[in-house]
Amino acid sequence: MKYLSEYRDPKLAKKVLQEIKKTVTQPCNIMEICGGQTHSLVKNGILNVLPDEITMLHGPGCPVCVTPLHLIDKAIYLSEKENVILCSFGDMLRVPGSKKSLLEAKAGGADVRILYSPLEAVTLAEKNPCKEVIFFAVGFETTAPSNALSVIHAEKLGLKNYSILTSHVLVPPAITALMEDPESRIDGFLAAGHVCSIMGYWEYFPLVEKYKIPIVVTGFEPLDILQGILITVKQLEEGRTELENQYTRMVKEEGNTSAQKIINQVFDVSDQAWRGIGTIEQSGYRLNKAYERFDADKKFSIDIEKAEENKECIAGDIMKGLKKPYQCVHFGKECTPQNPLGAPMVSSEGACAAYYNFSTMFKTIS
Amino acid sequence: MKKSIFKLQCPAPKFDFDIITLAHGSGGLLTNKLLESGVFDLLKNEELDKHHDGALLNFGSDTVAFSTDSFVISPVSFPGGDIGELAVNGTVNDVAMCGGIPQYLSLSFILEEGLPIKEFWDILVSIKYAAEKSGVKIVTGDTKVVDKGKGDKIFINTTGIGRIHPEAEIDINHIKEGDKIIISDNIATHGIAILSVREGLEFETTIESDTRNLNHITVKLLDRFGKKIHLFRDPTRGGVASTLNEIASDSQLGIVLKDENIPVDDQVKAACEILGLDPLYAANEGVFMAIVSAEIADDLLQYLRTFEEAKNASIVGEFVNDHQGKVLITNPLGGKRVVHMPVGEQLPRIC
Structure with a gap:
């Protein structure tokens, strides 16, 4: 299990977590783009152990x-x-x-x-x-x-x-759309490591430049994500907005x-x-x-009517990071992975399904 | 006439599905819904209400464990075994999980027209050896053949019967707060071995199904620890997650598992990572869980590890008087999550 167990080492993870706690002094909203990262954040219980100053927003990166x-x-x-x-x-x-x-x-x-x-x-x-x-x-x-x-x-x-x-x-246009949204309250992005392993990260320089926001290319294991968060927090605390690559073992610029x-x-x-x-x-x-x-x-000629989305679903607010899954009145009640009302509940990597499947009892029930 | 009156008296329950899908046979939430609001309700009786892997039947002073299982698997032959071996071991283990000593099996085939005799013979030979190894006799059976296209080569049903171990007091109601959960060996091996040869998902691996009989071990555990063993269960389809959710729900206690103590082989773990599957939900055919009194847990674990088939045994969690009916898992980082009942079979994900 080389390149896997090392990135799940609880001792190292706790060390990085301590460093995050030491570094952060002001509230910040960090969005992880990829559903795989959301899944990992929740599955490994990282959300429960992050300091209160840090709010993770779960982006639109679940293709399903x-x-x-x-x-x-x-x-x-x-x-x-x-x-x-x-x-x-x-x-x-x-x-x-x-x-x-x-x-x-x-x-x-x-x-x-x-x-x-x-x-x-x-x-x-x-x-x-x-x-x-x-x-x-x-x-x-x-x-x-x-x-x-x-x-x-x-x-x-x-x-x-x-x-x-x-x-x-594609990820970069989604970041643009999120940043152009007047309601956006994102202070930094964890870019999706797998996407960047294919596309590189050269596409993200103009985004950092234009929106003055840190973007950190990040992997998926607990240690990757914690390091990604640490790098972002350091930038924010030092007033820097740069493109950095945490996932160097997989991602090259090109x-x-x-x-x-x-x-x-x-x-x-x-x-x-x-x-x-x-x-x-x-x-x-x-x-x-x-x-x-x-x-x-x-x-093929596909002759079917265009169906309407369920209006009760607040998927847009969830995927833009404006609301948490458990802030939706239907979460865990009318809307479950068996009977999803909309997008983020349909796949295990969607923010709502990840919260439903993996969150602690308190959040699941409330 | 009689039939229509019967129908009127037994209106179908309100299901939230109109047709049977594969998920109803996956051992997860939909299987439970089908059984609980359909089968268990309509056929209600004292023995069935226990919801165990088999039934305990009293004949005067004798108690007998009785269980049945049907086997459908594609492909019929897979790394580490075939459907014949599975059909013997599966039912033998179900009887063993009741605290029984399996003695006799029935064997029924539903064969699809066109099945090569060679394949049938190979399966029959596997059945013979598996029965010998488990110490059971096959004493009755049946054979039916269906039209080509109406079966998948071969379906097998086996029913097993055996006297209950004199020291056994296997009963979900005996589980109490503080009881430990022991898993006998690495989990998810069977599920991943099958997946590795399924059409469209083939990947190169040396992972083999763990199908094997467990009765020799459970009998020895009962010899030594008797009433201190409160429950045996084998987490077959639906995996450890489904079985523990069922136990939590039936016992009205909560369960806390430790992620780092769940035994999973490195290769299986890696395959699960690649396919996006959770080992807790993958099927097992040669693993059992023992729910035991805390005071004997360490001794039982040590003894269990002396068996080759249980050398990776581990205490994975315990029962608590909190979050009744639910299963929680903690990880070394300090995070916690709920282990839900699966909806249907796990499906490999995109990336």
Whole structure:
């Protein structure tokens, strides 16, 4: 367990925590962008041990949560068509569409498969030439290279029965949208380590410059997160606003250039709808002209009505960090992971689900 | 006519689902809902109401443990075992968890048309060896064949019966505040081994299912510690989290676990990290939990570790008179979280 157990060492973690406590003198709001970080913060009980001055805000970085309801409905519609195999990452299956989830579509007879890699879906398409194989390609920049690669492979193999239904979201435009929001009260960001391992962190310099805010590229283990918080707090206390990299063991400034090349070969940047937030300009990927024949949205005529989000859900306020999950009147009552009212409760990495699943008794019940 | 009157007298309970999904068989929240508001309510009786892995039946002065289980698994053969071995061990262990000494098994097959005889034979041979190893005789059975496409190669049902150990007083009502929870070996091994060969999720690993009979160990523990053992349970589907939630709920006590004491093999831990799964929710087939009086916990642990199959045994937590019906886990950082009942099967996540 090299590179894992070391970053969970309770003695070291306590040392960093002590240093945070010594350093912080004024209240500050730090937002972790990524749902994986939210999950880790809550699962490891870090929220319970941080000093009162620090408030963690949980950002919109759960790809499952921000996948638009309409697109989930489209995936379900496609899965129920004759001769279609719809493939998806596991955690998309339980997310409710407006009428049902993919898991329920499967129970009703749809051929829905859970895969870990989109390349498996290409293999499925190869093995099933009489079926249309569609991969539900969801995620941040992290999953974009493998989704792009699946399309490149399908092209090389001359497959005509493979396509992807994409909902790709990008982190830097989301940070811009959060900072442009007049209600924003974010003092610093922990950027998502996995996203930066692909994209690097050069994209974040203009954001630090423009919004005068610390951004710290941070990993996912307890020690990573505590160090990320410490670096942010130090900057705030010293009046600095810089881009720093805590996750040096994984992230280089330029990122993984081979992966970026694959992304750029297949995708164009485009406007993207985020569930619970709305459309953010230039914040997603679409298949470009050369590869659009692999776009399931264009390949199939999908004739379904656009469903409305539940108006009782305060997902926007949660994902902008304006409210905590337990400040919602429906939290843990009408809205649970079994019956989510909206985006942040649908995946285990959403802020509401993380609080519901992992918070202490007090917060869960109150 | 009779049938329609019966239906009128037994209106279906109000379920919040219209159809059965896989989650209803996952051992989590939906399985419980289906059983509690459906099966347990309609078929209510003193023996069934205990909600244990099997039933304890009285025949005059003799008490007998009786349990049944059906086995459906894909693929039928997996690293470390096959469905045949699983079908014997699963039921043997359920009888053992009641404090019973498993003696006889029934064996029923539902076979899918087209199953190669070679595969059937291999499974049958596994059954023979597993039965010999557990010390049980297979004394009755049945075979049915369904059309191709209406089964998944082979489904097996086994039912087991055995006399109760003379020293056993396994009863959830005997659990009291301060009782310790002991897990007999590394958890999540079976669940991850199966996942590693499932279509679409294959990954290279040497992780093997832990399927094995546990009756030899439970009998020896009962010989030595008798009434001080308040409960045995094997955390199969739904994993340790589901089983402990059920026990907390039925005992009306709270449970506190220590994260650092939960035994998990490093390779399994790494696979769980990659797939985004929690070992507490993964299935086990060769692990049991013993809930025991605090005063014997250390002695029992030491003795338990002398068995090869339990060398990683650990005291993982205890019962408290607080947060009744709930399971809490603490970590070395000082954080706490609730371990919920899972909704359905765990699904691998995106990143």
